Amino acid sequence: MLKKTLLALFLLVFSTALIQGEEFKEGEKIAPSTKVQVSSLSDDLNGPIIAYEKGLMMPDSKWSLKTDFKVLDFLVLDDLNGDGLKDLLLVLDGYESDDNLVIVDTAQNKILASASIQRAGLGGQELIFKLAYHNDKIYLIADYELRVYDLKLNLLKSFKSNDNLWNFGFLNDGLFLLGANGHLYFLNEELDLEKSLYLAPKVNMSGDYYYERYAQMALYDFYLKDDILYILLENDTIALIDTLSKEVISTKELGIDPEFLQSYINDEAILTYAQNNLRSALFFSYRFLENDEDLYILHNMGDSHITSSSNADKEASIHKFDPDTLEVTASYRFKSDLVYSEPLFTKYDTKDVVVIASQSEKKTLKLSILEADNLELISQVSLTLNSDAKNAKIELLEYEDGYLLNVIDDA
Secondary structure: OOEEEEEEEEEEOOOOOOOOOOOOOOEOOOEEEEEEEEEOOOOOOEHHHHEEEEEEEEOOOOOOOOOOOOEEEEOOOOOOOOOOOOOOEEEEOOOOOOEEEEEEEEEOEEEEEEEEEEOOOOEEEOOOOEEEEEEEEEEEEEEEEEEOOOOOEEEEEEEOOOOOOEEEEEOOOOOEEEEEEOEEEEEOOOOEOOOOOOOEEEEEEOOOEEEEEEOOEEEEEEEEEOOOEEEEEEEEEEEEEEEEOOOEEEEEEEEOOOOOOOHEEEEEEEEEEOHHHHHHOOOOOEEEEEEEEEEEEOOOOOOEEEOOOOOOOOEEEEEEEEOOEEEEEEEEEEEEEOOOEEEEEEEOOEEEEEEEEEEEEOOOOEEEEOOOOOOEEEEEEEEEEOOOOOOOOOEEEEEOOEEEEEEEEOO
């Protein structure tokens, strides 16, 4: 077993109990959770912040924050009014008439600013895929759009794509954007488009007639090292980009899932691929994981935004990746019926390990413990849960002398 005690906070939507401002016992169920993040609001107030149906709480303290609607996401800001506690940006699941982007004073539990992120004229709330706090401004992706707000939540500027966006990163002279349409966008600080690179492969496409064009392949994740940007595409390819010249250096097939595109090509050599989306268990099929100076690629373990309820086993894997040689140096493959799983890098005895929740069966969750260096299996641990975790989203977090296990089943 792991050397540290597993502090299992089973955050399942099945329960309706509201627990606020109390200490939590090991294995206690808290409901319902949308996000857990170990963070700090002050020197004396730090630990896991849990977003749930009616606000936020810190289990190890008396601090809590009550809201009228479920907290979908949150972002820790600075102490904006000098009262000793860092303030928070909240994304709330409100009604169409409500402001559901809110900055709150965490010391006095009052609203400092608010704005609406509803789809104008279409109904429903925009999907907020990423939040960031940078140079006293708030950056967020809402559906097809990147937006920048000041700390009064006034919209300062925006950039809109023709398809979903879900990731961005900052450069010295601006930022870059990636998403569903295969484009890598370079923007300046005013969000003006400086350059667009189309990274998808050119293939034969199906349709009413035979033609050849660039397939729409999503750009899923990135890793930035010095001035080189590494981009993971959904077709088992990695692209290297020089962020100074904004040109493609090279592309290479990873060999993680080499038959991916071939399985969608018919007898007439025409590609029939339809892109995975949020309702697919295979959405966001390639992700980077960083552990100190080591880099890994996680395959087919999803993203926290997935809405799939598929419980079919999928082929999943984790790979150690050398960004200098572009080679996969170690691999571990396994089957998983989880929608999403976030691994944890930690210690087992004296060894550096990675722990992955991979499988669930009859209220039992299986954790695989792998050597971080060579990804060889050391041990497997089975945890008994209060409910079946099949189709669930699993997060493992290290905290103090133990671990937090966040089990979210919102499918």
